[in-house]
Amino acid sequence: MGLNDEVDNEFGNPDGQKPAVLDTPPRGREASNDVPDETIFTKGIQARRLPELDAEFVIQKSREDRLVELADKSAEIEESGGISRADVIAVESIIEDLEGNETEAPPEPKQPPEEGEESTPPVRRQPMGNPNLYTEEKSKTEYKPALTLMRSNYEKAYTDLKATVLELGNKLLEVADQEIQEKRLAYTDIAIQFNKNIIRFLNEYESDDLEHVKCSFSRQLKWSDLMSVGLYLLRPHLIDYEEGRKRAEVMRGEFEGTKTGEFIENLSKVFRSDSLNSTIHTLVFGDIHRVTGGPKAYEIDPATGEPKVWKYDNSSCIGNEGQYSNSSTIGGIFGFIGTGRLSVAIQSRIAAYDYCKQVIRDSIEKANSLETQKDNSTLKDNLDALLECSGKINEAKFIMTALLADIGAVFTVYEVINNYMLDMCE
Incomplete structure (x- = not known):
């Protein structure tokens, strides 16, 4: 079974088939489904559980860093002879x-000491034995027993770390x-609901596509005026020039x-x-397969679903707060819906999500x-291999969270559009 088989079976192959979930159907066609008319766009589109694991991954990374320090310190001591x-401390x-x-600590809780009695403080562990047995300067004193103790403690820490990597x-x-x-389940409902509302909206205004609806708001104000509104005008708090703020x-x-x-x-x-x-500008007006959540950006391979690190090109900064594409308009978003690219965007991210799950399984x-x-020569190799597995699991979690955030952002916008289409039909 390939990485994308599950996606292809449910949503169809975006490369092999024409996207159809959100394509504008012929006017007058009836929608045959039982999805209720009320909006269901907020149903289950946020990543709720994955971020809850953030703290556990932070702790895990701390353990890994300290185990690397232990390995390095042990190697330094062994090399010095x-x-x-x-060193022991x-x-x-x-x-x-x-x-x-x-x-x-004492094995069982004890009652507070009576007057005149002294309480016994917890005994501090001494993994390397009595520190007084070691000399102030480096020497051979207790050197070989120390190597044995370090190796024993390292093996225990490695075993514990491996267990936590597997558990996490x-x-x-x-x-x-x-x-x-x-x-x-939510995506299926959303696709059906949105498709129904597009049909209803276009039938209401006797139009064939969302960008060219036959509608006038007043004698001077037409649908084309709404479609030409630049998205930067929706963010006036960031406009730093007077003409733009006035517009x-x-x-x-x-x-x-x-209603508009x-x-x-x-x-x-x-x-x-x-x-x-940033997500909407990248997805709608830029590269449909690019995921930009967090400090890294990824490009999803449409054929395999593999998310590959994308290197930023400074010559084109779509989504940059200080720059706006000329095509970044409300009409551009409506056009994005009408072509069915939203379906392809979801398919791409679901494929990448499934790819990440497989990476976790392999790791x-x-x-x-x-x-x-x-054998001492293999200690570092095993630790490096374990850290590589842990790093892949951690990165997979980061990418999956970003994928869900991308889709959540898209459907947040389309919930507003969906409600608007419903209002315009009343």
Whole structure:
């Protein structure tokens, strides 16, 4: 089974078939489904569970960093051929962090000591033995026993880290499956509902496409005027020149008091979000397969669903707060709907999501096969391999969260448009 088989079976292959979910159907066709007319766009489009794992991934990364420090410190001591009390203190500090700064407390809670009695403080662990046995300067004193203790503590920390990598990977996979299952059901409902409302809206105004609706708001104000409104006018708080601010004010005044005025205000509230604004500009007016959530941008391979790191091109900054494409208009968004590109965008992101799930499965399998070797030459190789598996799992989580955020941003915009079409039909 390929990475995209599950997607192709449910949504169709965007490369092999013409997108049809949101294509504008012939006017007059009846919609045959039982989806209720009320909006369902807010149903399950946000990534709720994946971000809840952020703290666990931060802790995991901290453990990994400390284990690398332990490996480096152990290698440094072994290479020097001697050990000092300062070395022991440094090693024990790392080990304590790896174990969560645990102390050996009394086995059972005791009553507060009576007057005159002294309480017994918790006994601090000494993973490297009695520090007084080591010399101030590096020497051979207790050197070989120290190497054995370091190796033993390293193996325990490595085994513990491997267990947490597997546990967190499996937990992420379970949560990711639950998250996307809800989204799949929601996407199906959304596609049906939106398609119904497009049909109803176009029938109401006897039009064949969303960009050229036969509608006039007043003697001077026509549908084409709404379609030509630049999206930057929906973000007047960021316009830094007087002419642009005046145009935004005039535009709002022209539509004030109408259903279209409410639509513009609602759309403006949505586009106040910088991340949403960037996502929509990239998706609708740029590259439909590019995912821009977070510090990294990814390009989804349409053939495989693989998200590959995309290198920014400074010569074209679509979505940059200071620049706007000439085609970035409300009409551009309506045109995006009419061509069915929204369906392709969803298909692409679902494929990438499934690809990431497979990466997690492969990483779990590889991590599970790693063993703690007795040969010192393989210690670093095994640790590097484990850290690579953990890094792939972490990156997969980041990408899946960004994919869900992308789709959530798109449907937030289209919820506003959907409600507007319903209002215009009343």
